[in-house]
Structures are given as structure tokens and as C-alpha cells.
Amino acid sequence: xxxxxxxxxxxxxxxxxxxxxxxxxxxxxxxxxxxxxxxxxxxxxxxxxxxxxxxxxxxxxxxxxxxxxxxxxxxxxxxxxxxxxxxxxxxxxxxxxxxxxxxxxxxxxxxxxxxxxxxxxxxxxxxxxxxxxxxxxxxxxxxxxxxxxxxxxxxxxxxxxxxxxxxxxxxxxxxxxxxxxxxxxxxxxxxxxxxxxxx
Numbered sequence: 001x002x003x004x005x006x007x008x009x010x011x012x013x014x015x016x017x018x019x020x021x022x023x024x025x026x027x028x029x030x031x032x033x034x035x036x037x038x039x040x041x042x043x044x045x046x047x048x049x050x051x052x053x054x055x056x057x058x059x060x061x062x063x064x065x066x067x068x069x070x071x072x073x074x075x076x077x078x079x080x081x082x083x084x085x086x087x088x089x090x091x092x093x094x095x096x097x098x099x100x101x102x103x104x105x106x107x108x109x110x111x112x113x114x115x116x117x118x119x120x121x122x123x124x125x126x127x128x129x130x131x132x133x134x135x136x137x138x139x140x141x142x143x144x145x146x147x148x149x150x151x152x153x154x155x156x157x158x159x160x161x162x163x164x165x166x167x168x169x170x171x172x173x174x175x176x177x178x179x180x181x182x183x184x185x186x187x188x189x190x191x192x193x194x195x196x197x198x199x
Contacts, residue, residue, distance in 0.1 A: 006181055007156065007164065012172035015048075024055040024103075027114070030174050031144055033196075044117040044124060044196055046144055048172060051075065052109045056102050063097035064119045066126040068192060070148050072110030078102040090128040090148065090190050113148060113192050125195045132186050135193060137179030142196040146174040150189030157182040 015028040032045040039045070039060070048070070057077075067086065069075070074087030080099035087106055095101070097116055117124040128148065134157070137143035145154060147169040154167040154175055167175055169191075177183065185191060 006178055007154070007167060007183075008176040009167060010174040010176060012170065012174075017050075020058070022055050022058075024053045025049060025051040025109075030146060031176050033142070042116070042118075043198070044115070044122050046116075046146075046174075046194060047114050049112045049114045050109065051103060051105065051112065054102075054104045056100070057097075059100065060097040060116060062118050062120060063116050064094065064124075065097040066092050066094050066115040066124065068092045068113040068126065068128060068148075070111045070113050073105070073107030075110060076104040076106060078104075092126040092128060092192075113146065115194055117196065121199060123197045123199055127193045128190050129185065129193055130187055130190045132184060134182065134184050137177050137181045137195065139180045140197060141179040143177040143179065143181065144174055144192075144194040144196070145169075145177075145183075145185060146192045146194075147171055147187065148190050148192050150187065152185060152187035152189070152191050155184045155186070157184060 010030055017026040017028055019026050027047045027049045030046045033043045069086055069089050077084045077086055079095045079101045086093050115124055115126050152169040156164045
């Protein structure tokens with residue numbers, strides 16, 4: 001069972017806002033693998049995207065996306081010519097990142113929790129949870145937990161020799177864990193849980 005060194009804390013306050021190429025918003029990277037990989041070289045990338053205006057999304061060949069509306073009224077997406085309404089907060093929506101995608105805002109700016117991963121090399125599952133779930137990462141898996149709505153606490157589980165102290169998360173703070181790992185999440189709001197595995 002892992003100890004406290006296996007938990008990496010990723011604070012929202014230190015993230016840099018990077019403008020989109022089309023000027024329609026900014027993105028703040030939470031984590032990526034390989035670490036520091038550009039948008040053409042990642043195996044997976046997780047970020048918060050602030051969308052301020054209607055317009056196209058960037059295309060990413062060979063990439064699937066899971067988008068979760070965290071703030072705002074939502075979007076009307078057109079993915080490969082098909083409409084996909086994203087108007088429910090905290091409900092992950094999947095779509096291919098290599099199809100032409102247009103976005104029309106339904107009622108002003110939004111913030112999206114965005115997971116992108118190369119479908120040939122990575123499996124990614126995104127869930128939004130609340131309450132006190134026990135979360136497990138199997139050997140070879142990576143787990144990312146991000147507080148979306150209010151604060152959260154993450155408790156490493158014994159019988160680790162030294163499971164370490166609880167981790168306090170503010171809004172949009174995240175933690176990254178390498179499996180095998182078991183933690184208990186405590187949140188009265190909602191948190192995103194992303195499980196990633198190389199295939």
C-alpha cells in the first residue's frame with residue numbers, strides 16, 4: 001500500500017492561463033502525461049477550459065474527449081455535423097476530439113473540466129461523485145481527483161505503514177495518485193474522478 005509520497009497535490013492557484021488560438025477562451029492545465037507535453041505530444045491531458053465566446057474547438061487527431069460542465073448555463077455543440085446539448089452541470093459527456101466541433105454558448109461563459117486522451121494508447125474513465133466514496137487505483141492505473149464544487153478532503157487508507165495526513169482541497173484543487181492506492185474522499189459538493197490506464 002502506498003504512503004504519502006504517492007499523492008501529488010496540484011493547486012489551482014498556481015496554474016497558468018493559456019489563451020486559445022482562436023481567442024474564444026483560456027485553458028489551465030491540471031496534469032498531463034508525459035509531464036509538460038505539448039498539445040501534439042500528450043498521452044493524456046486534463047485541464048479546466050474557460051469558454052467565453054462561440055466558435056470552433058481545436059481538433060486533435062486520434063484523441064477522444066470527456067467534457068464536464070462545471071460552471072455556466074452550458075453549450076450547444078455541433079460534433080461532426082451532429083448537435084450535442086451540454087446543459088447539465090457535472091454530467092460527463094464524451095465525444096471524438098478529431099471531428100470538427102463548433103460551440104454555441106447557451107447563456108454566457110462556461111467553465112469545463114476537460115479530459116483528452118489518445119484512444120490508441122490510453123483508457124480514461126471520468127465520474128463525478130459526492131459524499132464519502134472509497135476510491136481505488138489498481139496497479140498500473142493513475143487516478144486524478146479534482147474538487148469541482150466546494151472543498152473536499154482526501155484520506156489515504158491504512159494499512160499502509162504510514163498512510164499520511166489528510167489532504168485538504170479547495171475549489172479546483174486536484175490530487176494525482178499512482179496505483180496501487182486506496183483513498184476515501186469526503187465532499188459535500190462534487191468532485192471529478194478520472195481513472196487512466198495505458199493500453
